[in-house]
Amino acid sequence: MSYAYLDEYSRALRGAHEAVATGQDWPESPRRLIAASWRRSLEAHIDPERLNAPSVLDPSHIEDVRQAHPLRPLLPLLVQTLSSLADEIDHVMVVTDDNGRVLWRRGNPAVIRRADQIGLADGHQWAEHNVGTNGIGTALAIRRPMHVYSEEHLMRVLHVWSCSAAPISDPDSGQIIGCVDVSGTASTLHPATVAMVAVTAKLAESQLALRMYERDEHLRRRYEALRGRPGILLSSTGRVISGDPSGCLGKRVPLGSQTQRMLLKDGSVALLEPFSSGFLLRPSPATTPPPLTMTFLGAGTPTATFDDHERPLSLRHAELLALLALHPHGLTAEQLSFLLYGDDGNPVTIRAEIHRLRAQFGNAIAAKPYRLTCPIEADFLELRRHLAAGDPTSLARAYNGPLLLRSESPEIRRERDELEAQVRACLLRRGTPDDLWTYAQTCNGRDDYEVLERLAALPPTDSRSAAARARLLL
Missing domain, CATH: 3.30.450.40 (GAF domain)
Structure with missing residues (x-):
């Protein structure tokens, strides 16, 4: 220069x-x-x-x-x-x-x-x-x-x-x-x-x-001295060092707050135990933790059931649980804030809401990153499975309405619109009159012109035809 x-x-x-x-x-x-x-x-x-x-x-x-x-x-x-x-x-x-x-x-x-x-x-x-x-x-x-x-x-x-x-x-x-x-x-x-x-x-x-590899080798030698080499060996930061030959855990396991029980990617539960300067993940002898069941489709109040106790949820708590269910690997407070509020979000607000959620659901929600640590059952996830299977009858029965209808979260709206479009397209393409009539009872299907036209074309003696024609005249 x-x-x-x-x-x-x-x-x-x-x-x-x-x-x-x-x-x-x-x-x-x-x-x-x-x-x-x-x-x-x-x-x-x-x-x-x-x-x-x-x-x-x-x-x-x-x-x-x-x-x-x-x-x-x-x-x-x-x-x-x-x-x-x-x-x-x-x-x-x-x-x-x-x-x-x-x-x-x-x-x-x-x-x-x-x-x-x-x-x-x-x-x-x-x-x-x-x-x-x-x-x-x-x-x-x-x-x-x-x-x-x-x-x-x-x-x-x-x-x-x-x-x-x-x-x-x-x-x-x-x-x-x-x-x-x-x-x-x-x-x-x-x-x-x-x-x-x-x-x-x-x-x-x-x-x-070089120093990291030396620490890993020292930890690996101590691990190999264990009889039967039980568990999966992790570094102090959660890197997988040994014991996972299939690679199903990936390169790193999020340790979060280092709680004893962890839900792994394959859905199994493991115990996290300190070992030398790292950790061991061992299969949990305990029973599977209770599932978290979410009912978020339709116009009703969203609810969650955990440990046999059903709880009505505020819209904000339902949105947070839905996002965590849709992102099983976890999200930071900053990511949750952006998905919920866009650029106007505040991670401090998210941390406060997560704190309130954890007061209700305990260890079902882990931190760093925030994620669900128990089996998940959700009506919108079940809907996704029916869409993947392409079964219109099961799809019509599972679809009770849009996902969290009142939510203005950009990510929830994207998921809601995508599910609605896929359900409607599948039913119009492959659904029976029964399937279309079931869909027509939902808030979006009730005034769907194309669906009603299909039903109106049924024989005049079919009561569904008369109902569809009446709606078309409104």
């Missing part, structure tokens, strides 16, 4: 900054990733005139946070790879956690003193929602290596700085656990530095993977 281009780009960025300060449209936008970061930062109400990053960790507690962090054993590797670069060309190397909190830094003493002035120091937080666009926060936000040059920072005080950062992911969970960053003055930090920082992050991830 030529210095002439950087000078021209800097002038364009300064114009954009002036527009931001006065609330006007940007005359020229920064490059795409930076423009997106600016928008996120402005939505978070970042003040471009802010002078430093906030301090969020008590100095007396930071050592405890360091000792507990999974990157602590790799600090010598990170320092060896990058700190010499920082010393030689007047830069500072920083390692943060997944929230952008600075845990370690190394570098030239003069640069360290300048970094102190902007809060690029231990215990300060560099997430986008704290300081706006910057290498650390933006790399964490977009989950990829990032170079932020001078005026690309939203905060003016950072315009003398440039930074190259890369997130570090845990190969076990797949979650980001930290970020490595090299920062310096804009004139000395070349954009190509981001490539070296990215390689360092990948090297750290490789070391984490």
